[in-house]
Amino acid sequence: MVHRPPPGTLRPQGRTERVRQAVVSATRGLLAADGYDALTIERVADAAGVAKSTVYRRWRDTAGLMMELMREVAGAAIPLADSGSVDEDLRVLAIEIVKFFSGTSGAMVLALVAESVHNPDTAAGMREFWAERNERAAIAVRRGIDRGELPSEVDPVEVIRALGAPLYYRMLVTHEPLDDVVAARAAAAALAAARAGTLSRSD
Amino acid sequence: MVHRPPPGTLRPQGRTERVRQAVVSATRGLLAADGYDALTIERVADAAGVAKSTVYRRWRDTAGLMMELMREVAGAAIPLADSGSVDEDLRVLAIEIVKFFSGTSGAMVLALVAESVHNPDTAAGMREFWAERNERAAIAVRRGIDRGELPSEVDPVEVIRALGAPLYYRMLVTHEPLDDVVAARAAAAALAAARAGTLSRSD
Known part of the structure; x- marks a missing residue:
């Protein structure tokens, strides 16, 4: 039966x-x-x-399997600190990104990045994955704006991009080492750029 | 004979x-x-x-051929503007990077980036290539320091990394569109971070 x-x-x-x-x-x-x-x-x-x-x-194909795994990773909560200070929360986020890429899930994401250079389906999947992921991480920036730590014109997702970009750049492009000092510097640079008005919404 | x-x-x-x-x-x-x-x-x-x-x-192998081609590209002059303003020169440099990646040489570099995720020889070649390339592009930042447009503690190569990173991030990671506005923003953000003291030499 x-x-x-x-x-x-x-x-x-x-x-x-x-x-x-x-x-x-x-x-x-x-x-x-x-x-x-x-x-x-x-x-x-x-x-x-x-x-x-x-x-x-x-x-x-294996790219399809990787995208499925990616959705699984995407479903996992981003460990967002909520310390009451946007500087501290973004410093912690940058350090978490570096830690993530030293593990298995990180290796998987790098393999997908490589695949996405040649495979338009993977590229489309990545675009969707990161849009959703960066939107969620941007909550930390929104809290900072609400507390008056950042100008209200700041584009929260653009701050997350600016924070992550130097880390991916070292991992993927220049193959330079990554550590907590580099991570903290990426967060500080993103915040300085935001406060100087260079990461504001264009609308 | x-x-x-x-x-x-x-x-x-x-x-x-x-x-x-x-x-x-x-x-x-x-x-x-x-x-x-x-x-x-x-x-x-x-x-x-x-x-x-x-x-x-x-x-x-083909990775070896790609590295040879890379050395050829590396030998070509970087079109560095020398306008007398570091803001203008870096804006032009960021726009040149975006233009480069819409061409054949750009596609080749992206293919090498993909290869370097799996291939340690390519990764080592990339590290060397970018170290040399970024050192040369940093001349524009050094000129700005010499003219007093940037603090003397600024790390010129770190400014070049900060300028390029958001562009590679969009091309490789999020597959978001790139244009001259994004390029100009990357240059402005790098300069703001440098002026705020977040891209200084650690020594």
């Missing part, structure tokens, strides 16, 4: 969701163990105990 | 250099026509009229 939920009941743990969770967890595990280059649909299907055809149909 | 230069004469156009130029030009042409993914040692050797074994021995 097939188990059916009562009509009208939501099934957060339905078969589709269970398959998704198994595939996400298998992708994460293989990625941590062997890196992106060794990731294949076959290995993920094997590790997840799911039919290869199911994985192909739903995620198509 | 084999042509030999007189003893002691420099041969800037010797066989080694002629092969290098043919290979660089073939790589550039194939890249512009079909993109990085279609680039192979075989196709480059064919297009350059050079033995495959020669290309393999000297450049090993």
Whole structure:
């Protein structure tokens, strides 16, 4: 007898969701163990105990799997400090970004960045991911504006971009080292630029 | 009879250099026509009229060819304005960076960035390339310091990093659009951060 939920009941743990969770967890595990280059649909299907055809149909390729993992990471809360000082909260945020990129999830995001240079689907997924992510991080800046620590014309998302950009620049472009001093400097520079009126909304 | 230069004469156009130029030009042409993914040692050797074994021995793989092309780009002069105003010179530099990345050489650099995420040799090559490149661009900042437009403690290379970072961030991470307004804003924000003392030398 097939188990059916009562009509009208939501099934957060339905078969589709269970398959998704198994595939996400298998992708994460293989990625941590062997890196992106060794990731294949076959290995993920094997590790997840799911039919290869199911994985192909739903995620198509490894880039699709990576985007799924990305949505999982996006769902996780950003550890936003709320110290009462925007300078302190953004310093902590920059340090958290550096810490994030020394872990498995960070390696995954860097692999997706590399993929997005050649793959327009990944690029579109990244655009969406970061728009949502930066909007959420911008809450820390909005609080600072509300407290009068920053001019009201400041564009909160642009401050988050300015804070993150020097960190990604070192990781991706110049391959220069990253540490808490570099992170704190990125936050301080973004705030100085905001206070000087160079990161204001254009409208 | 084999042509030999007189003893002691420099041969800037010797066989080694002629092969290098043919290979660089073939790589550039194939890249512009079909993109990085279609680039192979075989196709480059064919297009350059050079033995495959020669290309393999000297450049090993497509990443090696890309680094050679990169050195060629690095050798080209950075179009640095010298208007007498550091604000104007950096605004022009940021706009030149945006323009560069809409062309073939820009696409090549982005392909190398993607490669450098997975390939430590490319990452090391990139580190060297950007160190040299940013040092040269920093001349515009040094002139501004000499003219008293910026505090003498400012780290000139850090200003160049701060100017470039938001542009690479949009190209590589968030895939948000780039234009002259974004470029001018990046330059203005870097200068504001420098004047506020957040981009000073740590020594």
